[in-house]
Amino acid sequence: MNFQHSPKALALQDLLLKFMEEEVYPVEKAFKEYMHSVDNPWATPPIMEDLKKKAKAVGLWNLFLPPHDADDENGLSNVDYAPLAEIMGRVPWAPLVFNCNAPDTGNMEVFVKYGTEAQKEKWLTPLLNGEIRSSFAMTEPDSACSDATNVACSIVRDGDEYVINGKKWFITGIMHEACKIMIVMGKTDPVNPNRHVQQSQILVPKDTPGVTIVRPLTTLGYLGAPLGEAEIHFNDVRVPVENILLGEGRGFEIAQGRLGPGRIHHCMRLIGCAQRALELMCARSESRSTFGKKLSEHQSVREDIAQSYCDIEQARLLTMMAADKIDREGAKEAKDLIAAIKIVTPAMTARVVDRAIQVHGAGGLTEDFFLAEAYNYARQIRFADGPDQVHMMQLGRSLARQYA
């Protein structure tokens, strides 16, 4: 066992930390004010475009991309990329600066693996360049999609086209004006007794007739712009047959493939949030006094700080171990660990951020600090890829069998 990062990983961490300190933190307040003042929050903020150029220039771009073959020296392993995701996660909108935000990262991986040359040229290239954005449409408003058999969106072949009908919500990024393409999950074979082959994934350009952006959604009062969530309806939306990914009935298989690394990214970004909340909690507790002593001298504040450190360190190690297992044995072998980090990390982050809010007083709930937004982020991710309970169900079942 060895808990040191590789020299390559350390060098990238240094570069990224420096970029955060020199370029990102200094404009954090300005970015927030811009977003509050602007008429159209779904446009690309100029600050963001500027930062993207700078990040690209120093090579902090598309770092999430895994090596495409054994000789690829550019691609990063999950273990090497994970701490970078953590650093980006310290500012909720920072992953976008480095073209490393969800769901674009997962979508790009899908294009790399399963896209035709034409699809790659049309969608992957501009995505890799950060010129356009993309969405992934899976969750539905009218049924609990944590059970995938509940997905109701239909994809029906009609000659050379597929016709799509259904409602989706929590479609991250679709409101962004640069978003041009969606990957939509739906059923091509809803009555197949094998529920793992009922579903397919299909490409739907945002401007296809029949696609209606019904409304943006807030979570805990937050719009989440410029990415954010939205509800979309599909009414007789027609796309050519070649838009199907990998083939009919392969939707579940594709979804599984993106899950592993995606969870590592989500969890590490959340750990970045939690780590920053801890640091803010420490700083605040040293700077304020009540009843004759610093907040940091009240035993219950010390316990909150200590407990938060313990929580964060443990979640980070667990996520790193999951990353390592994916790197060495693949996502399938790592499935228990991938479930475990999803169970642990969002709830842990919400808890740590909540403690940090408490130490900041009522101000901790306002926009004066990053904490309220971070809380919203963590609370929301407790639902991403299914609520905590679904992951506990799977992990619990798997373990019970294993030790029976």
Next chain:
Amino acid sequence: MNFQHSPKALALQDLLLKFMEEEVYPVEKAFKEYMHSVDNPWATPPIMEDLKKKAKAVGLWNLFLPPHDADDENGLSNVDYAPLAEIMGRVPWAPLVFNCNAPDTGNMEVFVKYGTEAQKEKWLTPLLNGEIRSSFAMTEPDSACSDATNVACSIVRDGDEYVINGKKWFITGIMHEACKIMIVMGKTDPVNPNRHVQQSQILVPKDTPGVTIVRPLTTLGYLGAPLGEAEIHFNDVRVPVENILLGEGRGFEIAQGRLGPGRIHHCMRLIGCAQRALELMCARSESRSTFGKKLSEHQSVREDIAQSYCDIEQARLLTMMAADKIDREGAKEAKDLIAAIKIVTPAMTARVVDRAIQVHGAGGLTEDFFLAEAYNYARQIRFADGPDQVHMMQLGRSLARQYA
């Protein structure tokens, strides 16, 4: 011991429940849409004015007012009023409909007890009529005011005037265009070794020169309009000497007087929130299915429901006991119980609402349900009158001495 409400209380509960069902719930969605669509969220919404008229017409008005003497048959005891506050709390903005919202209720009680005839005529009468609104300015942005000795706002006598300087935030209701008057807490004698007589409370009309409304504040992304929170600065604000309440150095004493009943109101409104969240959680769990059974048939959902019921019932009883003790022995004798309900109820409500959100899936975080707003409300009240920790400090100290 007896757990039945009085006939008078039951009759009012019936009337209020009927009003909620017939007048309030049906416009809840319209009210939310109005608030989202309107340019000035701080104006009085027409829906609200309409409801206020209807509430006044049926006698559901100013119910919070205690009996003014032993022969007063209109005023309600805390025990009789408490369940009404719970019912109002089922819709976050409903207390305003009945002129029973914080901080107007506490301010009106202060005017009743300590106001001069002129002050009553000018401020109390229109407040009782629901024509104007009022604020209470205590918390400050630059120090932790849960320790009252940290209050920095100065009130200095200069001839026939007092001159006020300082910064305040979390001033509920000041943004509302009908808000006309503030009660401001500050120090008239900051060096007095007896810290309980350093402070005074003084009336400051909102339009006094030197009063600057700096900005509204959000909590967890919520503006809280049409009441909401704000930051206010006082720069050489001058008011006549008769605006001081009760006399110099009596600020702490006045603050203590309003705390007891105010806590009962806060806690019962939160219990109304929690109770409604439980009911929504139950209904949702019966209407959705995953993995071949209703959510309500998953054991962990059942446990969440059962635990929430236990939590709510207990907090309600504790609050009722505190109300009863205030009624019989006064707020001073009830101080341990008043601390206890403040420790228990906001945290309990946040927990129950959070469970209800989890059962609703990601949609539970949106505006489609009342849950996100209710969570924000409960989370915020964990700071009202000081964070949980301060109340635990006082209660713990008091108990340790008592049993030593």
Next chain:
Amino acid sequence: MNFQHSPKALALQDLLLKFMEEEVYPVEKAFKEYMHSVDNPWATPPIMEDLKKKAKAVGLWNLFLPPHDADDENGLSNVDYAPLAEIMGRVPWAPLVFNCNAPDTGNMEVFVKYGTEAQKEKWLTPLLNGEIRSSFAMTEPDSACSDATNVACSIVRDGDEYVINGKKWFITGIMHEACKIMIVMGKTDPVNPNRHVQQSQILVPKDTPGVTIVRPLTTLGYLGAPLGEAEIHFNDVRVPVENILLGEGRGFEIAQGRLGPGRIHHCMRLIGCAQRALELMCARSESRSTFGKKLSEHQSVREDIAQSYCDIEQARLLTMMAADKIDREGAKEAKDLIAAIKIVTPAMTARVVDRAIQVHGAGGLTEDFFLAEAYNYARQIRFADGPDQVHMMQLGRSLARQYA
């Protein structure tokens, strides 16, 4: 609503408190030493017999007995008895002093309601006199009896006799040498499709041939003598047909009947434990110092004390409300509340006692304090009448339907 005890209840509380202070606490240490030194822990300790005489002499005897009809002025309502059970619960073995211990109380109620005159004369009279003890045999080692359909013990009619075969454990009190009679739960009609009529209850004298006391059981290292738990096997045990209570198939009905008041007693005794632990925690925290201040001045200790007070007060009120509902509407109507107090109180007591142990340091785990034994008691009662989960299942299901 009214939170005052009746004059009759208050007078009994005073009398009982005085007895505890003058007679019980002073011999607590001697009793523990006696139990540790004695060869046969299942004999009746002389200290106990002495205390029983004294208790009987002052009228603190069989207080648990409900009024046998509307004119009975001696029997106590559940509301009046509950606080007495709490006071007795402050010393784990004290209920025995007042002939108010489980399972004798429930057994005596069963005899009162369902016994024949001969059975009453033979068993109830000496039980009411405290001359013999009794047991209730329900739980089985080889299956989870929280689901009553899993009960495997068979009761088969053979002429004028019933023949009983099966294994039972957690048979409280059977080891005590004064224990003479068991009420045994088993199946007379195991294949009846109505699972509520499969079971019967039958009287089995301890000395009946075929009854084998296999071994006493410890819980967390405690023997629990002189009552304690044990495993019993029944091998072709024959009793006359008149030993069946109420008739074949009525076992479930009888069990339900004893549950309501029994839960009140269990919960109030536990609340007495918790209350005493809180008082000890307070006293200890005032008497020890670390790092320059009393333990009671460390904020986290204050929070533990405050939280424990809140927990206890709430559980007590909930239990009192359940008692009141049983008194006014019967156990059936009160079933949700009866489930709620079982969910809340044992877990709460374990939590409060655990906090008290923590404040006492490692010594808190030894026999120098009553805390370790109290922890064991609370932990064990989390399984009485089924584990927490079963009660949450029932309550959650009931509530989900109610609000659907």
Next chain:
Amino acid sequence: MNFQHSPKALALQDLLLKFMEEEVYPVEKAFKEYMHSVDNPWATPPIMEDLKKKAKAVGLWNLFLPPHDADDENGLSNVDYAPLAEIMGRVPWAPLVFNCNAPDTGNMEVFVKYGTEAQKEKWLTPLLNGEIRSSFAMTEPDSACSDATNVACSIVRDGDEYVINGKKWFITGIMHEACKIMIVMGKTDPVNPNRHVQQSQILVPKDTPGVTIVRPLTTLGYLGAPLGEAEIHFNDVRVPVENILLGEGRGFEIAQGRLGPGRIHHCMRLIGCAQRALELMCARSESRSTFGKKLSEHQSVREDIAQSYCDIEQARLLTMMAADKIDREGAKEAKDLIAAIKIVTPAMTARVVDRAIQVHGAGGLTEDFFLAEAYNYARQIRFADGPDQVHMMQLGRSLARQYA
């Protein structure tokens, strides 16, 4: 980063696992029965002596010993030893089989580092051979020794002797008849303003006149034999001056030196307990059914299993990282991590074991399973080297400063 064990570590793990399966588990029940049946629980059980011989024969002996210099190929690093401690921890008395039990391991390390040749010959050699046992006397009954300045035991020089007076308790292993030597912590310079040099450590043979073994102590009803805890009084106990370790005033320094590796051992043994409890919980949940399905199919049981796995995996990783940091940078640099594992692991183990007990029903509290004893072990270790709160105080303070 790398989460694989070294080949050397893996080989030892295999050997140890095989020994546990072939030699230890099969006699676990017999060992328990022997301990319950024997008159003198403090004698060395023959089963144990037999196992010790076998363990020594296969080289599973004194594995805890670190390399004594850079060329030592036998000694194990903390990272390599830690998983072995985990495996031994699966049976509470197993570490004794391999001469790897506390406090002998720490004491042997002290002798290795600070003992004179004569002391090594007299005490270290038979300790390494497993012929005698030893104790460490630090905690006192009359004051809270988690604050080391509260230690009252005095060590006063008188000519060629030191005279020791004081009371100690929680002296692990002193009751064992093979225990011959104690290391006693006391004050040689109680008024020194530098509190880190007030204390010394001194060797006291158990048979020295003035040493009184007052009584064994139970924790949660457990005697803990053949090791166990006890209270010892020192009345004018005289030992030669050369018995002082390292010199007067060096007590604190020696104590610090043993803390790091000792914590790794404690925590890994507890993780072994927790892991075994998880496995038992899984097996039980597959083998029992209620309400028509296996326990493992009830969602709340699945969640308990999943959560326990997450808890254990995280604590193990945190402990391994602490071990690695001690190996690479020394215990001083690792102090925050060493505090963190002490905060996390005992509480985690108690929680996991408690969940496992719940799945086992009331039987989980008896001696039929290893769970009750494991709970007692974990609960007790929450006090070892100071209660959780002290470690949180230190860690919280350290972090607050670091991020201020």
